[in-house]
Amino acid sequence: MGYISPEALQNLHKYAYKGVDKSILSKYVLNPFWTWFVTLWPLWVAPNTITLSGLSIVFFNFATLFWYDPGYLAEKGGVLMPDWVYFSCSIGLFLYQSFDAIDGKQARRTGMAGPLGEMFDHGCDAMNTTLEVIMASQALNLGRSWWTVASQVATLANFYLTTWEEFHTGQLYLGVFSxxxxGILIIAAIYAISGVYGPSFWDTGMLTFLHLTNVPIINQLPDMSLNDSFMAFGAFGVAFNLQASYRNVRRARLASKKSTLQPLLLLLPFVVSAGIQVLWLTHPRYDNSALINSSLFVPFLCAWGLQFAHQVGRMILAHVTSQPFPWWDWIWVWSLVGAVDANLPMLVGRPPLFQTNETNRAIAVYLTLAISFVTYGRFCTLVINDITNFMGIACFTVRKKDKDGNWQESVPDSGKKSL
Known part of the structure; x- marks a missing residue:
């Protein structure tokens, strides 16, 4: 009942991480900082501990934000968030990025680089993605809106594209803008600006902000708000990343003399899974409220994020173990049932079978959240156990098994560079 067959486990020995980062900012500013920052960590700290510490900071930011805005209404709903919460989110996201960047360096320092770290890092990134979408949308004063849903789709699409590209090319590719x-630094800046001016600042028109409303010709353009403009920028980013990722995949497929069109079919699982979630959100108003306008909106997005984390987790697992691409995820059936039930008034002209009122709808959403959490938690537990047992390592301890099967502290070779 596990995720890795005995044959696939053998392929873990063949795995080697490959990455390309063409960011000028990363090369000349961030990477020198990360190289120094990792030296502050003792060699007895496991790389995955650093990764989990970064995610824990994000969890704290998420909990703090919803302590002050449990209804997820932002300033549009009259909620005045303390300024320090946004500054905390900004610092927390920067720390998450830093911790996420140095875990690989720590792995090389401690001699623990391998597929387990790749899986763990990817899994934390997948969970952080949805949490940051929810928090950033609140900071942008979007709250319960289709713009927040669009942000979720766009951000998850970018993450899926990166994983899809790595599966086909064998390396993680980060372009000049990634x-x-x-992207993370922009979101951190958004938090900081919201801390100074408040989320309502982002409702300011772009032309008004740039003082162009009195300029001839330009003042004929719509004065789109700053948050709407940011959403348009995000859509452009998805389109750019799609063509860039496919270009890299196509180059790799041509080099190996394989079909360049077949990988495009493997984008369909994301389209199907995202479509199911949006279908559930678009159910007609058969009573006084719709899901997207209720307090269930954030739990729903969290359930969606956990299902996505399970989906891309299986993709990266297939990559590191040389298994076939995972086309299907059974949890889609559960969400599809919820989506169809909610849309029965539109489909067959009758009320939903279960989601007949706010209480039943809440049960359906929170049950979906619980099932999604258990499913992803089971995936993480089984995969970590399989990899650690097979490779004789620990997930959160810098140690290895000797030839007699006894645990020994791992000491890097003295000649290794502290990368």
């Missing part, structure tokens, strides 16, 4: 580098 989400893990420049």
């Amino acid at each position: 989400g893990p580098v420049e």
Whole structure:
């Protein structure tokens, strides 16, 4: 009942991480900082401990934000968030990026680089993605809106594209502008600006902000708000990343004399899974409220994020173990049932079978969240156990097994560079 067959486990020995980062900011500013920052960590700290510490900071930021805005209404709903919460989110996201960047360096310092770290890092990134979408949308004063849903789709699409590209090319490719580098710094800046001016600042028109409303010709353009403009920028980013990722995949497929069109079919699982979630959100108003306008909106997005984390987790697992690409995820059936039930008034002209009122709808959403959490938790537990047992390592301890099967502290070779 596990995720890795005995044959696939053998392929773990063949795995070697490959990455390309063309970011100028990363090369000349961030990487020198990360190289120094990792030296502050003792060699007895496991790389995965650093990764989990970064995610824990994000969890704290997420909990703090919803302590002050449990209804996820932002300033549009009259909620005045303390300024320090946004500054905390900004610092927390920067720390997450830093911790996420140095875990690989720590792995090389301690001699623990390998597929387990790749899986663990990817899994934390997948969970952080949805949490940051929710927090950033609140900071942008979007709250419960289709713009927040669009942000979720766009951000998850970028993450899926990166994983899809790595599966086909064998390496993680970060371009001159990427989400893990420049994208994170932009979001951190958004938090900081919201801390100074408040989320309502982002409702300011772009032309008004640039003082162009009195300039001839330009003042004929719509004065789109700053948050709407940021959403348009995000859509452009998805389109750019799609063509860039496919270009890299196509180059790799041509080099190996394989079909260049077949990988495009493997984008369909994301389209299907995202489509199911959006279908559930678009159910008609058969009573006084719709899901997207209720307090269930954030739990729903969290359930969606956990299902996505399970989906891309299986993709990266297939990559590191040389298994076939995972086309299907059974949890889609559960969400599809919820989506169809909610849309029965539109489909067959009758009320939903279960989601007939706010209480039943809450049960359906929170049950979906619980099932998604258990499913992803089971995936993480089984995969970590399989890899650690097979490779004779520990997930959160810098140690290895000797030839007699006894645990020994791992000491890097004295001649190794502290990368």
